[in-house]
Amino acid sequence: MLLIGNQDRPRLFDLNIQKPEPLFETAVEIDERITIEGDVLREPDPDRIREQLRKLRDSGIEAVAICLLHAFANSAHEELAESIAREVGFENISRSSHLSPLIKIISRGDTTVVDAYLNPVLQNYVASLRARLGDSRIQLMTSAGGLVDADHFSGKDSILSGPAGGVVGFSEVGLQAGFPKSIGFDMGGTSTDVSRFDGDFEREFETRKAGVRIFAPMLAIETVAAGGGSICDFDGVKLHVGPASAGADPGPACYGAGGPLTVTDVNLYLGKILPEYFPFRLNLEIVERKLQEICDRIASSPLGKIYTPEELAEGFQQIANANMVRAIRNISVAKGYDPSEYALVSFGGAGGQHACALARSLGMRDIVIHPYAGILSAYGIGVSDVRQFAARALLTPWSDEFQSTLDELFAELEQEATAQVLAEGVRPEQILPSTRTLELRYKGVDSTIIVPEPEAGTDYPTRYGELHQQRYGYQHAERPIEVVNARIEVVGRMPRPDWPRVAEQDIELASSESTVVLFNGKWETTSIYHRRELHPGARITGPAIVFEPTSTVVIDPGFTARIGTQGELLIKDVSQDASPEISATEVDPVQLEIFNNLFASIAEQMGVTLQMTSCSTNVKERLDFSCAIFTPAGDLVVNAPHIPVHLGAMGETVRSVLRDNPEIAPGDVFVTNDPYRGGSHLPDVTVVTPVHDEKSGELLFLTASRAHHAEIGGIVPGSMPPFSTNLAEEGVVIRNFKLIDRGTSREAELKALLLSGPYPSRSVEDNLSDVSAQVAANRSGAVQLLELVDRYTRPVVQAYMRFIQEAAAAKMRMALAQLPDGVYERTDHQDDGSPVCVKIRKQGETATVDFTGTGSVLPTNLNANRAIVTAAVLYVFRCMINEDIPLNSGVLEPITIQLPECMLNPPNQERPEDCAAIVGGNVETSQKVVDVLLGALELAAASQGTMNNLTFGDGSFGYYETICGGSGATGDAAGADAVHTHMTNTRMTDPEVFERRYPVRLWEFAIREGSGGRGKHKGGDGIIRRIEFLRGLKVSMLSERRGEYLPFGLKGGEPGARGKNSLKKANETEFTDLGGKFAINVEPGDQLQIETPGGGGYGAI
Structure with missing residues (x-):
């Protein structure tokens, strides 16, 4: 069951699917069963369990994880297995109902396995510490940001213990500097961690790390593969930074051990790292040679762009910065928080070299860098408190009767958590008032919201509704609320170090040392300061470098710095941010990668908005939706990595909207599900939002989202009939309906349409709610696109949409060039014997995909359409490119699709009753088309x-x-x-x-x-x-x-x-x-x- 997990694959276009390796050596089943209510259906056999565990012990297994279905409701069988395991000699035992007594066996099981996997390692580590430290008391940091005694430390709580120390550290530094709201930026050698603090820590209680689902309290930390060791290279079309890293061995090229060009090398070349202060000699000549080699490769590529090493180095730095900006936007903008309201607290060995550039990109005016920035995670552990959580799965409807039991329930949880805190050696007077929360959700929905204890005069359901409105944009006052989990946090306040504060003296410092650093294409004389010589109140004007033993801080031009009372650098952006000048006629590989990331981030955030605002289980939980951005002509620019069958098809839909509505006006929004106008099948409803210039009214872009609605009518509930014979039997057909006309909603007309026809929708209100969520997602994309226009100008943004498509086409031509010229063909069959035929004629850098010979239009519902076939072809040829590139219409530029009338392309008819049924073509025939294409090419x-x-x-x-x-x-x-x-x-x-x-x-x-x-x-x-x-x-x-x-x-x-x-x-x-x-x-x-x-x-x- 844990191997199956959620059944999704980690990388959409990898034919060699690599699922996360299991952490367990072997698994055995116990013949028992408990119901969801906790009733025993089948009692386990203790003798059989004893026999199974003895065999495991005899085979050399040292740690055991116990996880049984519904143990959160009744832990008796798990407790029996644990007692027998101890009896036969196991010492390292992890039991799911003890570690995480909450519903969801996949996450609970993964958590238990992780715990059992890590505990022996941690115990050995603690034993080695004890051997060195004697009788000293040892406390360790948990992923939740609290200290725990080494004897009570658990493997599941260690996953993010180091980064958690950094979160506690940066929040304390921000508070001490007078910033109650801060964003932490921790840049190390291989990756960067970012997180947000606004007076309280943001936590996740269920998350996935390295492909493993974890059910335990963790501080919310976003990690991006961009660090000092991230590799900088050119792939023949575009530049990229990361995700691969040079690691410690061989390390960056400047280390002289044969390593590749990295971000560290780039900073060295730009003058932002001072080699004379490095603990060992750095080789600048190797860096110069590697930069020149890449310049030569770019010049000889089809791009023909001429770079100097200086321009290339700055370009790599811009790409690295853009990657990190994207991560910060994910924890702020994507969740409804404005980063300009926060201070940026930078730490980690490499953070100080990039902090000013990131802050400027995000509109953040204040930066804080503590004297201990290079070791801030250790600092954070030193100022942490003892924290313990207690939780209980409830899964009960909210009612007056339940409310009357809350105080008793929380008292029990508080007693449990308080006992754990006291066991850590905390005195009772150090314990702070507990924090009570309930996880609530609407009945029938899986997504929960953690609701803090409401203030006097209100209650949990009211507060839940307010939070739901704030987060998702709507609430269902009439829908029953379910209580999923109750949770309590008890904190034992630990003594804080009494950091000395030194009175400030307002002095503009002059430096006796200087160097030259490249900023925005110009080598500028830059002052050098040693942190140990800086005194509170001293002021520095950029450009400047502040050197210290564990890190280097670069203060960019346009920034000033002041030394705070605790020696912290308080950096402020005092410049008027000017938009960069970028050519709209000549492609720049640096900007190509930056815009690729910008567009991809917008599509991803559209998806976040849709998932947050939708009421549908298909969208919120199964993630059966897709979001994308299109040119004014309806060509796909970029999509979030969602459902492949949606992605290629949406371009057909958008172009159909444009054809049917030549006079599109600002404020118009369209909704459609017509398979003969680019739709896939009727439950997949697409909302298309044209984006116009606010002054001229010119159509600039289109945003679109497609979501699987749980119900759209038809002859069976769920709108997935196995035996439909025409389109009308599959539900309500929506043909490029104008949902919003020049800003005026036509929801009433859409509702009437959904209620019309021989088989109307059975859940019209849910349809309307999900359509509203799609409109909101599209609007969020439109707003961000217009912000790009304001920053970069319309010609530049539209040019890079075209350049990104051209880059994808170039990559496709390069992939096709590796395929020998010739004819590749294959035939497969539907279960009814109907043939699916393809013949691929490949010549040079182009290919023709011909489906002639495929069976005729079927009387059943396994017919596809041009949009579905296009999506399948796009997917297959994208899989040939074994690199991360955007999936867009450029992939199909060198490819011609020949699709005669057949089961893959039935003719359109005016009346749905006369149109061929198609629901099975989307979900079944599409898979057969992909198999035939991959088989013909002998790829899989x-x-x-x-x-x-x-x-x-x-x-x-x-x-x-x-x-x-x-x-x-x-x-x-x-x-x-x-x-x-x-x-x-x-x-x-x-x-x-x-x-x-x-x-x-x-x-x-x-x-x-x-x-x-x-x-x-x-x-x-x-x-x-x-x-x-x-x-x-x-x-x-x-x-x-x-x-x-x-x-x-x-x-x-x-x-x-x-x-x-x-x-x-x-x-x-x-x-x-x-x-x-x-x-x-x-x-x-x-x-x-x-x-x-x-x-x-x-x-x-």
Whole structure:
């Protein structure tokens, strides 16, 4: 189950899918079962557990993690397993119900495994400290920003202990300097950490680090792969900084150990690092040579841009700064906070060299750099308090009766947490008033909000509604509220060092030393100061360098600095920020990378806005949505890395809106889901927002968002009918409807449309709410694009949209050039025998993709359309480029698609009743098209070739999920097990949440071993998912690869196993095959078993 996780793949365009390596050596199952309510269905056998654990112990296993389903509701079985583990000799035991007694077994299980994995290492470390320190008391920092005695330190709390010290440190430094709101900027050798403080710490209680889900309190820290060791290079089209790092060995090029060019080297060349004060000799000649080599490569590339080493070095620095600015915007702007209201507290070995540039980019006027900036994490640990948390999973509706129990509940939690604090040696008088919070959510929604204890005169539901309105832009006063978790924090205040303050003397310092530093293309004489010689009140005017043993601070021109009473540097931007002059006619590789990051950041923040403001489970939890930016002609510029089947198709939609509405005016917004106008299938609703120049009214850009609505009408709830025969049976068709007309909403007309037709939507209010969320997401993108225009000018912004597309086209041509000229073809089949044919004619740097020979339009719903096929072609050819580039229309510039009328391109008709059904084409045929294309190019064997679309419900609810399978092997690697592939990447609902929310019981959720095709590289295995229904429901399934046409292998590799859907009635003992598509009624006790296909193998054994 932990190997399956949420079923999503970490990198969208990697054919060699690399899921995080498991941290456990082996896993054993205990035959027991507890319900979501905590009732025992099946008692465990202690003798069998004892036998299993003895075998583990005898095999050399030293640590054990215990995690059982629903142990948060009843921990008895876990406690039994723990006692037996101790009995047979295990000392390192981690139990999930003790570490994190909260719902969500995937996150709780990962957390328990991490704890068991790290505890032996930590214990050895603590033992070595004790050996050196004798009887000294040892406290360690937790990821939550609190101290804990070494005897009580747990592996799960150590993940971010170092960065957490930095957060505590920078917040204390900011407060001492008079800034109650600050943003920490910690730049080290390989990465940069940023975080926000506004009088209290921002925490996360569920997060993912290095691919592992963690269920434990952590300070919210954003990490970006940009540090002093980040590698600077040119890839033939654009410059990039990171994410790869030189590390400590070999280190930067200037270390003389054969390392690559890095940010440290760039700073050395620019004069921002003083080699005479470095602890060992730095080699500037190597840096100059490497910069010149890259200049020569750029000059000889198709770009033909002539750089001097100085220009290139400054360009690399600008790119590195842009990467870090993006991270700070993610923790501030993306969450509704204005960074200009915060001070930037810079620390880490490299932070001081970049702080001024970052602050200026973000509009932050104040910078604080403490004397201990190079070791601020250690400083933060020294000023930390003891903190303990206690939590309880509740999962109960809010009611007057529940409210009456709150004081008693919090008293119990407070007693538990206080006892832990007192056990740390804290005296009772040091304990501060506890902090009480409830995690609340609307019933039926997974996303929660942590609500602090309300002030007198209000209550938790009221405060929850206010926070929901603030964060998401709406609230549902009529919807029931569910209490998920109660949590309490108890703090033991530790003595603070009495830092001496020295009276300030207002003196403008003169320096006896100077150097030259390159700022904005000009070498400027720059004063050098030694930190030890600076006294409180002293003033410095930039440009200047302040040197200290652990770091170097660069004060840019336009900044001044003053020494505070504790020796801190208080830097202020006193300049009038001028927009950079950038050519709109000649591409600059530096600006190309910067604008690429700017546009990508806007698309990502559109996605954040949509996820925050939507009320749909599909959007908030399954992440079944996509956001993108387009040129005035409707060509895709950049998208956030969301759902591939949406991305290529949205360009068709935007161009359709432009064709149907030649007189688009400022303030217009359109909504559509028509598959014959660029849509995918009817539940995927797209909102398109034209962005005009505010003065001239000229159309500048378009923003768009596509989201899967849980309901849009049709013959079955959930709008995913397995047996639809025309478009009308699949729901309400919205054809480029003008939702907002010159700023005036036409929501009433949209509501009438959703209620019209033979099969209207069953959830119109949810449709309208999600459409409003999409409008908000588009608006956020529009605002940010107009801000770019204000900063860089319209010609420059539009030029770099074009340049980014041209860069993607150049990358595609380079990839095609590596493919031998010739004809590549393949045919596969739908389960009904209909052929899907492709012939790729490749010549030089171009290719023609011809689908002639594909079967005719189908009477079923497995028809696709041009938009879906375009998305599949775009995805496949993007996968050929094994680099991080934006997915945009430039990828298709060297490619011609020939698509005759067939099942992939049925003709459009005026009446939906006369249009071919298409719902299965989006989710099923799209996967087959990708398999055929990859197979023709011999890039990968077939993956599972289906999304396994399951829906069930009744008149009171509906549920929809897509289910993972095996990925196809490639010439380089085996296929991945149990993962979503190609045209989808939605997440799976956690098993405990699944059972909590719906009348079902999940009996099996496991990898289907042996289902991947054999070969030199084995295909990935599918999964088995067995669900018992606890009440009568309607269940439907839309899936492929259940017939004679298996997921094919390549180069002698064997095919993957076909999938199978079967049902066992409550009064029967055998499962009956249901086929690939069915719509049935189930009764209590009936069990549905879904076995998903494996991927094909690659290469003969």
